[in-house]
Amino acid sequence: MITDARALRPEFVPRDLHHRDGQIDHLSSVLAPIQFDSAENVTIFGPSGAGKTTIAKYVLSQLERESLGIRWGYVNCMADNTPAAALHTIVRDVNLGADLRRRGEPTSLALDRLRECDDQVVAVLDEVAVLDERPLVALADLPNVSVVCITIDEEEWLTQLSSRTTSRMQSAATVRLEKYDLDELIDILESRATHGLIKSRVDDEAVKRAADIAAGDARRGIALLRRAAQHVEQNDARELTIEAIESVVDDAEDDIQERRIRSLGTHQRLLYNIIAEAGEISGSELADEYEERAYDPKSTSSRRRYLESLRRYNLVEASGNGRARQYRPLT
Structure with missing residues (x-):
């Protein structure tokens, strides 16, 4: 049943993104100047499962393939939520600090590595609302670094920042995402099923049912597909059906929560x-x-x-x- 498990993982970035063309074009145009000089800082807002992280990684991967002199790094601030941990993770992710330990090294050393880099750097701060604003400010102050901040609630995040930082981030380019509608989510799950499963053994109605249960949240829809595929394999069934989807709803939710706890x-x-x-x-x-x-x-x-x-x-x-x-x- 499963032909490529990567397509059923939430962190997987597909070659083609569905139903986000406008946001992709906007983000690409904002970051495009980095091919020649520094780009604007960017904020990306939207509900869970709307594709915020996927879009950022997709656009930056495209830019990295098309241009020399660009590096980008990613940190999930849920896991790395201290200034030192966030900065060291970014520096290691852009291949400037393999020798940096998470603890014991001053944050100034991580910032020096970025400052001395000849390339333009984009630092993606996911779940940025968890993070103290100091690393954000320090990164944004570097002339060769642009920051992409990702979080769910714009107002909640901005109100916890200092007035100076709030003003700065309000002037950043903004990408806003809404939940997927039913047809959009069906397309996304169909694509994941095509890339990750034996498509001839997936009932189209099962995909539609997964999208309906997920209610606009792609992460939940993908978790349902993954769990249902495992259910089919474990039970030596022939087809991924509506019944398979409905039988794993609680298991899929448990998977999501366990991943969140681990992070x-x-x-x-x-x-x-x-x-x-x-x-x-x-x-x-x-x-x-x-x-x-x-x-x-x-x-x-x-x-x-x-x-x-x-x-x-x-x-x-x-x-x-x-x-x-x-x-x-x-x-």
């Missing part, structure tokens, strides 16, 4: 584990438990960003305000 940085994972272990916990109790268990506890503002990221990832839910706020796990 968490150390302090986010600790906060999540405390909430999950408690079942329900107040903000004050959570703060006390975190302070007791954390090595080098982060500041209150950092913790607030981490908790908001857990909420955006649908890993926890919260009610109430301040230290009386109650947190509950959603997994």
Whole structure:
């Protein structure tokens, strides 16, 4: 059933992107000057599963193939959410810092590597709302570096920045994405099925059902296809049917949540584990438990960003305000 598992992975970047031509053209035109000089900074906003990360990687890969003197690096700030970790990851990803360790090296060394590079560099900061603004500002201040910031909620992110940084990022080029409609998501899943599965054994109605259940979220639709294909193989079935899709809905959701949990940085994972272990916990109790268990506890503002990221990832839910706020796990 599965011929190329890569096509069923959420991080896979296909050769052709469907139903994002306008956004691709816009992002390409903004970044095109980097072939000769620095480009504008860019912000990409949109709901989960709308293709934000895929579009950024797709456009930058195209530019890298077409031009000399361009490097780009990617960091998922959910995992690398300290200034040092984010900067070191970017520098290593653009092949300027294989010797840099995540800890123990000053961030100034990572910035020096970028500053001294003869090429133009694009730094992609995914889930940037989790990150302290200092690495963003430091990267944006380098004359040969452009920054692409990706997050879900524009207003929520901008309000947590300093006024100077907010003004700077509001002047950046902006790409906004909406959820896919049903027909668009069907096309996307059909393409993934064609590239990753024996297409003759995939019922067209099953793909439509996966798109309907996913409700505009490509990540969920792809997870449904992947899990259904595994279900068919494990049960020696002949065809991927509607019944196969419907039988793996919970498993696909579990896969998404497990991937999200694995992507968490150390302090986010600790906060999540405390909430999950408690079942329900107040903000004050959570703060006390975190302070007791954390090595080098982060500041209150950092913790607030981490908790908001857990909420955006649908890993926890919260009610109430301040230290009386109650947190509950959603997994």
